[in-house]
Amino acid sequence: MKGARLLHAMRIWRQLLVQxxxxxxxxxxxxxxxxxxxxxxxxxxxxxxxxxxxxPISGNGTSYDRHDFAIYFMAMYxxxxxxxxxxxxxxDRGIRRGELxxxxxxxxxxxWAHMAEHLGEIVIRLPILLGVFVLGLVLTDTLGQLxxxxxxxxxxxxxxxxxxxxxxxxxVGLLAFWMEGALSLEPLIWYFSVILGGGAIPIDLFPxxxxxxxxxxxxxxxxxxxxxxxxxKIGGAALLLGFAKQIGWVIALSLLRQKIWRAGLKRFxxxxx
Amino acid sequence: MSTVIAVRGLRKEYKVHxxxxxxxxxxxxxxxxxxxxxxxxxxVSFEISEGEIVGFLGPNGAGKTTTLKMLSGLLHPxxxxxxxxxxxxxxxxxxxxxxxxxxxxxxxxxxxxxxxxDSFLLNxxxxxxxxxxxxxxxxxxxxxxxxxxVLNKPVRKLSLGExxxxxxxxxxxxxxxxxxxxxxxxxxxxxxxxxVRDFIAAYNDRYRATIMLTSHYMDDVExxxxxxxxxxxxxxxxxxxxxxxxxxxxPKKVLRLKLASAQSAERLSQYAELRRLDDLxxxxxxxxxxxxxxxxxxxxxxPIADIAIEEQPIEDVIGALFRNSPGKPTAAASLTSAVS
Amino acid sequence: MRxxxxxxxxxxxxxxxxxxxxxxxxxxxxxALFSGALSILTLLGIFGRTAEIGGWDLPRMIALVGxxxxxxxLIDCWLYPSLxxxxxxxxxxxxxxxxxxxxxxxFMVSFRNIRIWFAGNVVLGILAILYGxxxxxxxxxxxxxxxxxxxxxxxxxLYSIWLAAATLAFWFTKVGEVSIIAYTLMExxxxxxxxxxxxxxxxxxxxxxxxxxxNVPAEAAMGRLNWPGAALGLCAAAIALxxxxxxxxxxxxxxxxxxx
Numbered sequence: 001m002k003g004a005r006l007l008h009a010m011r012i013w014r015q016l017l018v019q020x021x022x023x024x025x026x027x028x029x030x031x032x033x034x035x036x037x038x039x040x041x042x043x044x045x046x047x048x049x050x051x052x053x054x055x056p057i058s059g060n061g062t063s064y065d066r067h068d069f070a071i072y073f074m075a076m077y078x079x080x081x082x083x084x085x086x087x088x089x090x091x092d093r094g095i096r097r098g099e100l101x102x103x104x105x106x107x108x109x110x111x112w113a114h115m116a117e118h119l120g121e122i123v124i125r126l127p128i129l130l131g132v133f134v135l136g137l138v139l140t141d142t143l144g145q146l147x148x149x150x151x152x153x154x155x156x157x158x159x160x161x162x163x164x165x166x167x168x169x170x171x172v173g174l175l176a177f178w179m180e181g182a183l184s185l186e187p188l189i190w191y192f193s194v195i196l197g198g199g200a201i202p203i204d205l206f207p208x209x210x211x212x213x214x215x216x217x218x219x220x221x222x223x224x225x226x227x228x229x230x231x232x233k234i235g236g237a238a239l240l241l242g243f244a245k246q247i248g249w250v251i252a253l254s255l256l257r258q259k260i261w262r263a264g265l266k267r268f269x270x271x272x273x
Numbered sequence: 274m275s276t277v278i279a280v281r282g283l284r285k286e287y288k289v290h291x292x293x294x295x296x297x298x299x300x301x302x303x304x305x306x307x308x309x310x311x312x313x314x315x316x317v318s319f320e321i322s323e324g325e326i327v328g329f330l331g332p333n334g335a336g337k338t339t340t341l342k343m344l345s346g347l348l349h350p351x352x353x354x355x356x357x358x359x360x361x362x363x364x365x366x367x368x369x370x371x372x373x374x375x376x377x378x379x380x381x382x383x384x385x386x387x388x389x390x391d392s393f394l395l396n397x398x399x400x401x402x403x404x405x406x407x408x409x410x411x412x413x414x415x416x417x418x419x420x421x422x423v424l425n426k427p428v429r430k431l432s433l434g435e436x437x438x439x440x441x442x443x444x445x446x447x448x449x450x451x452x453x454x455x456x457x458x459x460x461x462x463x464x465x466x467x468x469v470r471d472f473i474a475a476y477n478d479r480y481r482a483t484i485m486l487t488s489h490y491m492d493d494v495e496x497x498x499x500x501x502x503x504x505x506x507x508x509x510x511x512x513x514x515x516x517x518x519x520x521x522x523x524p525k526k527v528l529r530l531k532l533a534s535a536q537s538a539e540r541l542s543q544y545a546e547l548r549r550l551d552d553l554x555x556x557x558x559x560x561x562x563x564x565x566x567x568x569x570x571x572x573x574x575x576p577i578a579d580i581a582i583e584e585q586p587i588e589d590v591i592g593a594l595f596r597n598s599p600g601k602p603t604a605a606a607s608l609t610s611a612v613s
Numbered sequence: 614m615r616x617x618x619x620x621x622x623x624x625x626x627x628x629x630x631x632x633x634x635x636x637x638x639x640x641x642x643x644x645a646l647f648s649g650a651l652s653i654l655t656l657l658g659i660f661g662r663t664a665e666i667g668g669w670d671l672p673r674m675i676a677l678v679g680x681x682x683x684x685x686x687l688i689d690c691w692l693y694p695s696l697x698x699x700x701x702x703x704x705x706x707x708x709x710x711x712x713x714x715x716x717x718x719x720f721m722v723s724f725r726n727i728r729i730w731f732a733g734n735v736v737l738g739i740l741a742i743l744y745g746x747x748x749x750x751x752x753x754x755x756x757x758x759x760x761x762x763x764x765x766x767x768x769x770x771l772y773s774i775w776l777a778a779a780t781l782a783f784w785f786t787k788v789g790e791v792s793i794i795a796y797t798l799m800e801x802x803x804x805x806x807x808x809x810x811x812x813x814x815x816x817x818x819x820x821x822x823x824x825x826x827x828n829v830p831a832e833a834a835m836g837r838l839n840w841p842g843a844a845l846g847l848c849a850a851a852i853a854l855x856x857x858x859x860x861x862x863x864x865x866x867x868x869x870x871x872x873x
Contacts, residue, residue, distance in 0.1 A: 008401055015398040019384065019391060026386045037793035040800040046809050047666065057662050101347050102382040107370035108399050181637035188644050195651040201658045266349045269287065270342050296625060299632040306635075 012108060013116070020113075020120030028124055035128055038081045042136065044200055045073030049140070059205040068231055069202075070140035074133055075154070075227040076199050081129045082122055082158055083165040083222070087114055088186040091173030096180065098270045111261075115166065150232050153239070157226040160246030164222045165193070167253035174257065177264030197223035218249040277451060277483045278321040278344065282353035285314040285339050313339040315507035316353065323450075324481040326473075328488065328498030328515065336507040337487045338377075341453045344485070345375040357451060371400055374449040378456040381436070382443055383428045389439040390424045393446060400447035407446075414442040417472045434465045441469065445476065452476075452484045458493055470496045491584045495519075519561075526564050527583045528557040533576035544571055553578075558585075619716065620724050627727045638730050645686070645733025652678050652803070653741070667808025672748035674805075677831040679741030680764060681803045684826065686734030687768055688799070692775055693792055694726040699779040708868070719861050723776070742834050751836040760834035763843060766850035767826035771795060773857030780864040802827035825849070 024031065048069040051057065056065035064072070091114075094100035103110035137143040172189055176182040194200050197219030203211050214220050225242045228234040234242060291307045314336040321327055331337045342348040343355060346362035346369065355362060360369035383392045397407045415421050418438045423431060431439065441457065454473070458466040474497055477484055488494055494501060494515065501518055503511040511518055528545070532553045541547050541555055544567055549556040559567045564582060571577060631638060656678060660671050669677065699722055702708040711721050742760065746752040775795060802823040806814050818824040825846040832838060 011398050015395050019387065019395050022391065023384060023386050034793055037797050039797050043801040043804070043809075046813055047804050050808055050810055051659075051663055051666065059662060101342075101375075101377070104347055104365065105345060105370060105373075105375055105382075106396075106399055107367040179636035179640075180634040181640040184637050184640035184644060188640075188647055191644075191648050191651050195655060200655050205662055206658055207661065268348065270347045296629060299629040 013112065016112060016116035017119060017123075020116045021123050022120075023117070024120040024124040027121075031121065031124055032128065034084075035081065035125060038077065038084070041073045041076040041080055041199065045070060045077075045136075045140075048073065057205065060208055060211055062204050062233060064202060064204070067140065067142045067145060070142045071137070071145060071231055072202055072227045074136040074140075074142075075230045076223060077136065078129065078133050079158065079161055079223055079226055080199070081125060083162050084121065084125070085118065085165055085169040087118070087166065087169040088173040088176075088183055088189075090114060090117070091170070092176040092183045095174075095176040095264075095268065100268070101270050104265075104268075111170070111257075114170070118166065145232075146230065147232065150230055154226055154230045157229055157243070157246065160243070160250060161222040161226055163250045164218050164246065164253060167250070167257050168193075168218065171253065171257050171260055174260045174264050177260075177267050193219045193222060196220070198227060199223050202227070216245070218253065221246045221249050275323050276320050277323045277325075277358055278319075278485070279356045280320070280344070280353070281318045281355075283314055283317045283340065283343060283350055283355055284312070284352040285336075285343060285348060286351045287311045287313060312507050314343070314350075314504075317504065317507070317509050318353075319502060319509065319512055321483060321485065323483055324477065325500060326477055326484040326486065326498045328494035328501040329485055329504065330487070330494060330501055331504040335504045337504055338455055340504065341375065341455055341485065341487065345373055345453050346370070347375070371447060372449055373451045373453065374444040374447070375453040376441060376444045376455065376457055378437070378459040381440055383436065383439055385429050387427065388425050389420075389428055389431070389443075392428075392439075392443055393424070396443060396446050402447060410446060410448065411442075414445060417475065418442055418468065434461050437461060438465070438469070441472070448480060450480075450482055452482055452486075454484065454486045456488055457486070458488065458490060466490070466493070473497055524561055525558045525585060526561055527585055528559050528564070528568060528571070529581040529583060530555040530557065530571065530575075530577055531579035533578045536575060540575075616720065619720070623724050624727055624729060628729050631728060631730050641728075641730045642733050645731070645737060649682060649734065649737035649741070652682065667805040669805045669807070672745040673831065673835050674745075675748070676742050676745030676834050677805060677827060678803060679738040679743075679745060680760070680827050680831045680834070681799060682734045682738030682741060683764055684738075684767060684771070684802075685796075685799050686732055686736075686738060688771070688792075688795055689734065690728045690731035691724075692768075692772060692795070694728050695723050696772075696775045696779045697792060698722065698726050700782040703782045703868075712865070718865060719776075719858060723772075742831075746834055749835060751834075753836075756834055756836050759838060759843075760830045763830035763833050763846065766847050767830060769850040770822065770826065770846075770853045771798075773853035776857045777860045780861050783864040783868045798823055798826075805831075822846075822849070 048057075048064075049066045052064065052066040052069055056063040056068075058064070091100075094103070100110065103113055134143065137146070168189060169186075172185050173182060175185070196214055196217055197203075198214075203214050203220055203224045206214065215224070221242070225234075225246065228242070229239070287310070288308045289311050291309060317336070317340060329337050329340070339348065343350050344357055344362055346365045349363045358369065358372055360366055362369065382396075383389055384395075393411060396402075402410070415424065418441065420438060420442060423435045423439060428436060428439070437457075437460070445452075452473075457473070458469050461469065470493060473484065473486070476482055477497075484497075486493065486497060499515055500513065501511070501515045502509055503518070511522075525546075527548070532555060535553060536555070538547055538550050541550065541557065545557040545559040545563075547555065548558050557567075568580060568582065572580065653675070656671070656674055659666065660674070664670070666674060699708075702711065702722070711725075712718055714721060742757075743752065746756065775792075798821055801817065801821070805828055806817050806824040809817060814824075825842065829838075829842050829846055833843065
């Protein structure tokens with residue numbers, strides 16, 4: 001019985017992805033425009049590369065030279081583009097305008113549709129994303145510094161990064177069950193992530209005490225950790241610990257989301273439906 | 274016949290906040306909000322058996338849609354018991370969701386940017402419908418609702434009527450045993466309305482589906498439902514045979530006249546109660562059983578360019594149920610007690 | 614001054630609408646506070662490792678961040694809600710309702726939707742500028758006035774570009790998110806142009822005029838006014854406003870003659 005259920009779930013997922021890739025295709029022009037908004041890491045990268053022109057910048061027992069900054073922020077660019085999220089918008093609209101209702105009538109967890117929607121968008125963006133990523137590395141003369149192993153592990157860490165960010169956004173979006181202002185909290189999520197996760201300054205360059213705290217937060221697991229992998233600055237036990245943190249956060253946030261969802265459904269008013 | 278839907282004391286209340294007008298009022302409401310409770314559904318009880326089609330009538334805001342949403346699991350009731358096919362709707366169990374469907378005029382399941390058939394494919398997978406069954410049903414639904422031209426066009430390019438038909442087909446693809454239809458014919462032209470009505474009747478006939486149907490159109494209800502429940506102000510005002518409701522509560526019909534030359538109000542009042550007279554247009558209220566007679570007399574004796582015979586609007590019919598002051602037994606109350 | 618009274622009326626209405634949604638108010642206040650704090654913290658973090666960015670020391674950088682925050686605040690509370698609404702008006706056909714009012718149409722669309730509670734950034738930005746100026750002992754009324762004037766010019770340029778892009782909604786209903794370009798621009802503007810590599814500086818001064826929009830007002834506040842740059846920018850602002858107005862009226866005339 002369990003096997004049949006799993007197969008059924010897989011079939012649903014496959015169809016969902018097919019559907020949402022098709023939908024994302026129809027929005028490809030808009031997607032290209034929206035991708036322009038993800039260029040901040042590249043701008044920041046230029047700043048840091050210039051700052052490091054006179055010599056590497058060190059902190060917490062490690063140092064970053066201009067090549068390091070280039071690789072790190074190109075990684076940040078990739079993470080930012082790959083973790084594009086708009087669940088807060090979907091949930092805010094779904095909950096307050098009742099658009100969630102049709103999803104609730106299906107014998108399928110609504111969150112599957114929301115996840116598939118985001119994944120479809122990533123598939124469409126992938127060509128440009130990877131193109132800019134590789135181009136950036138080529139132009140900063142750093143492509144040669146990547147190894148196959150690191151790149152593979154980096155890609156793996158992106159899965160955890162995506163899930164963490166997805167659940168954070170989803171939990172904030174679910175607040176729309178209780179308040180009208182959930183949408184205005186969305187920019188905050190990004191600020192927190194970027195600053196606390198190393199998106200503007202590598203965490204290593206923070207004062208030691210702060211750095212140590214930050215490495216335990218989900219934001220660092222999302223941004224800094226993948227960056228460190230690509231930089232080959234992390235290995236062995238530390239690498240495993242990093243993945244463990246990612247998994248831990250994914251599980252914790254997923255459970256949190258479930259609790260908030262159940263509590264929120266009780267208050268759902270399907271208004272406007 | 275088995276009971277499919279059982280509802281006892283079902284309630285739904287909302288908290289709404291009050292605000293005074295003007296700028297000062299807005300400012301005050303930031304710090305100090307006064308809430309009051311609005312009762313959307315105030316203790317409703319009924320039972321529906323397998324294969325019944327029940328018309329669920331009531332003016333806007335009466336609680337029809339709220340009740341349907343509670344029955345389909347979208348809303349959590351504030352109180353009372355509800356059981357559909359043996360399930361508690363708010364649990365939203367998979368087996369429950371596979372056996373019901375809710376069709377709401379405004380909300381749509383179809384993916385906006387893709388062709389209608391793509392949404393069908395998705396539902397096929399979600400509801401785990403075997404390939405051959407799917408093709409057979411899709412063929413059947415396309416035929417009953419004439420969807421062949423429309424299935425492969427992007428949904429955003431369809432007209433309202435075409436979209437509604439696709440929504441209906443999509444909602445029935447998994448052959449639910451219980452159908453909740455909220456204003457299924459709203460916004461459709463007359464032909465389409467008839468097609469949808471015929472289709473619903475055929476579906477009920479073939480699959481012994483249990484159907485709860487809300488509508489503003491008496492025609493929908495008359496064509497499909499033998500039993501009606503009237504809900505007003507969150508309470509059930511009438512639950513019983515449709516013909517009895519019509520006969521007892523809507524004893525009159527509306528005759529709409531277009532006159533070829535102006536007539537006086539006194540002249541027209543000789544035939545029946547004159548409700549309205551504007552220039553060359555008149556409305557008369559005539560006892561149901563006197564309509565043929567009165568109409569032929571009017572046509573014979575007055576210069577009439579056009580005549581239409583209509584039902585009284587449902588709001589009037591239902592309003593009549595509460596014409597007596599609260600507390601006194603109403604005609605409706607006596608009817609209800611006779612039925613239950 | 615009728616225009617002033619109208620603006621105040623729009624403000625009051627917007628405020629009343631905003632007060633309906635208390636949680637929104639709180640959230641936007643918090644956002645302003647946090648984003649401000651985080652921007653400053655980022656700066657401090659960078660300056661923990663280096664003494665200057667592109668030749669700018671900490672007080673000048675704080676002033677620059679302040680200018681950025683003011684402009685971002687104005688985008689959030691004024692430009693974005695007002696001008697983005699234009700595409701909606703066109704799509705829903707509500708533009709006609711606006712046009713029959715006896716008020717200049719450009720004025721209407723530009724000031725009708727102001728989300729005053731997003732102005733928190735503006736307040737914080739002003740505080741940052743004042744702090745930066747104070748730290749270098751250049752806090753004079755003249756400097757401040759000049760700074761605000763130049764911010765105004767920068768906003769005028771942003772406004773005109775945004776309005777022109779929104780006017781395109783008359784022809785292409787799917788104009789998309791012009792705001793993205795504005796926000797990306799502002800993100801690059803948090804750093805002085807001199808901090809970017811040589812090849813990027815040209816683009817950032819002339820193509821995407823971030824140098825003018827954020828750098829010049831910040832320098833003016835710190836008493837280091839770049840006269841040629843300022844003069845150029847003021848001219849550019851005037852030209853931009855004129856063009857924006859012209860293009861709006863052009864678009865309007867084509868729209869009115871096209872709709873039946």
